[in-house]
Amino acid sequence: MNDGRYTPEALERLLALPEDDPERVAAVGSPQFEAYRRMLADFERPGDALVADAELDAARAELMSRLAAAGHIPPRTVTPAAAPVAPRTVRPLPRRGVLAWLTSGGGRPALAVAGALIVVGLGWWATQRPTRDETSRGIAEPGAFELTTKKQGDAMVLSWNAVEGADSYRVVFLGAGLAEVAHQDVSTGTSLALRAGALPAGVASGSRVSIEIVALRMGGDIATSPARTILLP
Amino acid sequence: MAEVPEQDPNSDELLALRYARDSASAAGRAALATLVERWSGRVYAWAYRIVREREQALDLSQDCLVRMIGALPRYEPRGKFAAWLFTIVHNRCRSALGRSRWARDPDIELDLLPADGVGPEHAYESAESEQRLMDAMDASLDERERLALWLRAEEGMSVQDITRLMKIESSSGARGLLQTARRKLSAELESRGRAQGDRA
Numbered sequence: 001m002n003d004g005r006y007t008p009e010a011l012e013r014l015l016a017l018p019e020d021d022p023e024r025v026a027a028v029g030s031p032q033f034e035a036y037r038r039m040l041a042d043f044e045r046p047g048d049a050l051v052a053d054a055e056l057d058a059a060r061a062e063l064m065s066r067l068a069a070a071g072h073i074p075p076r077t078v079t080p081a082a083a084p085v086a087p088r089t090v091r092p093l094p095r096r097g098v099l100a101w102l103t104s105g106g107g108r109p110a111l112a113v114a115g116a117l118i119v120v121g122l123g124w125w126a127t128q129r130p131t132r133d134e135t136s137r138g139i140a141e142p143g144a145f146e147l148t149t150k151k152q153g154d155a156m157v158l159s160w161n162a163v164e165g166a167d168s169y170r171v172v173f174l175g176a177g178l179a180e181v182a183h184q185d186v187s188t189g190t191s192l193a194l195r196a197g198a199l200p201a202g203v204a205s206g207s208r209v210s211i212e213i214v215a216l217r218m219g220g221d222i223a224t225s226p227a228r229t230i231l232l233p
Numbered sequence: 234m235a236e237v238p239e240q241d242p243n244s245d246e247l248l249a250l251r252y253a254r255d256s257a258s259a260a261g262r263a264a265l266a267t268l269v270e271r272w273s274g275r276v277y278a279w280a281y282r283i284v285r286e287r288e289q290a291l292d293l294s295q296d297c298l299v300r301m302i303g304a305l306p307r308y309e310p311r312g313k314f315a316a317w318l319f320t321i322v323h324n325r326c327r328s329a330l331g332r333s334r335w336a337r338d339p340d341i342e343l344d345l346l347p348a349d350g351v352g353p354e355h356a357y358e359s360a361e362s363e364q365r366l367m368d369a370m371d372a373s374l375d376e377r378e379r380l381a382l383w384l385r386a387e388e389g390m391s392v393q394d395i396t397r398l399m400k401i402e403s404s405s406g407a408r409g410l411l412q413t414a415r416r417k418l419s420a421e422l423e424s425r426g427r428a429q430g431d432r433a
Contacts, residue, residue, distance in 0.1 A: 005320075005327070006320050006324075007320065008316075008317040008318070008320040008321050009311065009317065011317070012312040012313060012314075012316040012317040013311040013312060014312075015312050015313060015316050016311055016312025016313065031370070031376075031380045031383035032383060034376075034383075035380060035387070035388055036320070036323075038380075038384075038399070039323060039384075039388065039390075039398065040315065040316055042397075042398055043275060043279050043322070043323075044275070044315050044319075045275075050278065050281065050282055051277070051278045051281050055287075056277065056278060057274070059273070059274060059277040059281075059287075059290075059291060059294070060270065060273045060274040060277070062291060063273040063276075063291065063294055063295055063298060064273065066295050067269060067295065067302075072298075073262070073265055073266045074262045074263075074266060172260075178242060178247050178250060178254075179254070212242075212260065214259060214260065215259075222259060223259055224258075224260040224263045226242075226243050226267075227243060228242070229242055
């Protein structure tokens with residue numbers, strides 16, 4: 001404590017001590033400990049009669065916006081990719097109107113100009129487009145990038161939403177303290193079946209691990225799903 | 234082999250640890266954003282409770298959250314993340330407010346400040362040592378009176394908030410408790426002052 005105040009580390013540690021710990025027993029008799037304990041309980045309460053829910057929501061949105069604008073947190077920019085569209089049957093268009101003119105002898109100069117413009121445009125795109133580091137690396141909206149798990153026979157199937165802009169995904173296995181212990185890359189699709197005997201080195205069949213999915217673009221991470229704990233097959 | 238203890242991987246403590254360990258990765262940034270989103274409403278509610286004005290509470294909340302983000306790289310889980318965060322928030326709010334608000338609290342102006350302007354709050358500030366006042370509080374006040382006075386004088390809580398925090402159900406709420414504490418502490422300090430004068 002300093003000047004009648006606890007430091008963040010001191011209060012966190014003190015409250016985590018067993019109730020019969022001498023240091024905690026000594027603290028319990030002091031008004032400042034009891035004051036912080038009661039105020040903390042009040043702080044943690046989800047509802048607050050003093051501030052209406054709508055005002056809380058508005059304040060939360062305002063604070064997120066301010067902190068993102070100041071660069072303290074990433075903006076919410078990552079959105080799930082649009083659902084795949086079923087391939088459509090391509091029908092040949094009847095040659096009439098502009099199409100007929102373009103493909104006729106009179107339209108050939110126009111086709112040449114258009115081709116030249118495309119070549120110039122591709123050249124500009126190849127040299128001037130933003131690099132990966134310049135690309136906005138946001139975070140997923142809540143629920144936009146979710147990992148789901150389902151047991152199918154002897155496999156545990158992981159599946160997740162496609163993330164716009166992602167070209168591959170990495171399934172990350174997390175150990176204590178959420179440190180990565182193994183990963184497996186998935187270059188196509190948005191699912192992976194885990195089977196005993198075919199698990200990455202570092203994770204054991206029958207163990208409980210946390211898993212998260214990292215969306216990658218050109219090798220860089222652009223979004224991460226919330227982690228889920230599963231029992232490996 | 235990886236074996237994760239039965240702990241929610243999206244708990245505050247693990248999210249904070251994840252950001253602390255790798256603030257540059259997408260996972261670290263997402264963990265931070267989740268923490269901010271999860272707690273910003275409660276940080277605002279606490280700041281509002283202290284300053285009672287929306288724009289000021291927003292500015293104060295933003296400052297608290299920036300301090301939290303700045304402190305997170307050094308975060309090590311020792312217990313509950315909420316306790317760690319709350320201490321940052323409350324200490325900051327208390328510093329920002331100073332003691333100026335006490336005089337603006339109508340409950341205090343009307344009922345607690347003595348006519349000569351020398352009450353326990355004033356005595357607290359002007360006491361030669363904190364220990365001397367603590368001794369006087371221990372000698373003259375019971376546990377609830379000490380707590381009420383501490384919440385008022387040291388933490389700057391309103392009488393209404395003290396009533397709620399201490400779950401006081403009487404019609405006068407914490408006001409009666411504070412009045413009693415004030416009277417008893419004043420008498421104790423006066424008595425000690427007289428005794429000291431006699432010795433001198």
